[in-house]
Amino acid sequence: MRILYVSPYPPARDGIGTYTHVLAHAVRERGHEVAVVAARPHPDAPEEVIGALGGGVAPLRAAVARFRPDVVHVQFAVPAFGARTLAVARWLAGPGVPAVATLHEVNRDTALLRGPGRALYRHLARGCDRLIVHTRAARDTLGALGLDGNATVVPHFSAPPPPATGTAAGLRARFGLGDDRLLLAFGHIHVSKGLDDLVRAIATLPPATLGAVRVVVAGAVRRRHGPFRVFEARDHLHQAMVRRLARRHGLRDRLVSTGYVPDGDIAAWFAAAEAVVLPYRDAEQSGVANLARAFGVPVIATTVGGLAELFEGSPWAVPPGAPDRLAAAIADLLATGPEGGGVARPPDTDLSTDLSTVTTRTIAVYESVRSPLARIPGNRPDAP
Numbered sequence: 001m002r003i004l005y006v007s008p009y010p011p012a013r014d015g016i017g018t019y020t021h022v023l024a025h026a027v028r029e030r031g032h033e034v035a036v037v038a039a040r041p042h043p044d045a046p047e048e049v050i051g052a053l054g055g056g057v058a059p060l061r062a063a064v065a066r067f068r069p070d071v072v073h074v075q076f077a078v079p080a081f082g083a084r085t086l087a088v089a090r091w092l093a094g095p096g097v098p099a100v101a102t103l104h105e106v107n108r109d110t111a112l113l114r115g116p117g118r119a120l121y122r123h124l125a126r127g128c129d130r131l132i133v134h135t136r137a138a139r140d141t142l143g144a145l146g147l148d149g150n151a152t153v154v155p156h157f158s159a160p161p162p163p164a165t166g167t168a169a170g171l172r173a174r175f176g177l178g179d180d181r182l183l184l185a186f187g188h189i190h191v192s193k194g195l196d197d198l199v200r201a202i203a204t205l206p207p208a209t210l211g212a213v214r215v216v217v218a219g220a221v222r223r224r225h226g227p228f229r230v231f232e233a234r235d236h237l238h239q240a241m242v243r244r245l246a247r248r249h250g251l252r253d254r255l256v257s258t259g260y261v262p263d264g265d266i267a268a269w270f271a272a273a274e275a276v277v278l279p280y281r282d283a284e285q286s287g288v289a290n291l292a293r294a295f296g297v298p299v300i301a302t303t304v305g306g307l308a309e310l311f312e313g314s315p316w317a318v319p320p321g322a323p324d325r326l327a328a329a330i331a332d333l334l335a336t337g338p339e340g341g342g343v344a345r346p347p348d349t350d351l352s353t354d355l356s357t358v359t360t361r362t363i364a365v366y367e368s369v370r371s372p373l374a375r376i377p378g379n380r381p382d383a384p
Helices: 015-029 057-067 078-092 106-126 136-144 168-174 195-203 226-248 263-272 287-295 305-310 323-336 355-369
Strands: 002-007 033-038 049-052 071-076 099-103 130-133 151-153 181-186 213-218 255-257 275-278 299-302
Touching: 002 015, 002 057, 015 033, 015 071, 015 287, 015 355, 033 057, 049 057, 071 078, 071 355, 078 106, 078 226, 099 106, 099 355, 106 136, 130 136, 130 355, 136 151, 136 305, 168 263, 181 195, 181 263, 195 213, 195 226, 195 323, 213 263, 226 255, 263 287, 275 287, 275 323, 287 299, 299 305, 299 323
Parallel strands: 002 033, 002 071, 033 049, 071 099, 099 130, 130 151, 181 213, 181 275, 213 255, 275 299
Antiparallel strands: none
């Protein structure tokens, strides 16, 4: 098959782009051809990128026609495409080629954008032959919108990042961390990720425990585009509030912010961490949780969205918005070590996050939507 991905894509700094990059290469290794239409043009885009939304309609149409896709797979979330979201909707409306859309943040998007968000997802779904979501909670949200009939749950995969160029010791030296025990809050900084709850939880730890612990906030605010810059500004305000809260509790030296983490340092941060902390107040799923699973690092997580499914039965799964419960889980993990079982263990094979399994299930979705029309030269979406 020839699979065309429409998605953010490296070198853009975007988690969905990284997801697509890993998935596309895994699909290619199974013998399929892949190409990418990126969310935005980039001068250093890799060879599989044949065009970008906003890069000129006529050249993009010609490039897609030359590739002759059997299936178009859109990796969608409103923040990933920003002002180009309507262009994605027009793309999916094009006839001739079966379309699949993975909806990465359906719960968050519809909760944040309310009526317009629900209308957008209904519109997108009308252009799709099949929808993929990562969690049962997301499928339930689609059900409430009347869209679950063509929806399949395919969990977010666990896959190690690119090869390490840094070391845990090197990061400790660079950020002055000494021998402190590190709790890692990794990924884009977002108002829904509960960093303020984490600061409040740390503030209640016993002095002897607190004196040997650092919280490493390894990430930066996600860059937004067009009218969605208002959400970027909101996340910057949240970041400033978390820093003020840390100072108010006398925790300025306990909270370490690294800014954007280069690919080569990702493995080193997970190697350095005692545990990964996901104090999220709202979440569709978490690529960070799956990174922790890949590295075998214990996770303290709230029971929101797909995290409740992923960490079912973990002693370190706590309710969202409960700093006291979060503090108790942190203290327990630090006292007992990783043997307590906080690494995600999906309760059944349908929730397997193994990359090979996820790739197999995704290809099965492609095969289920293929039609004879997709094999006729010249068929393509006519409205990129």
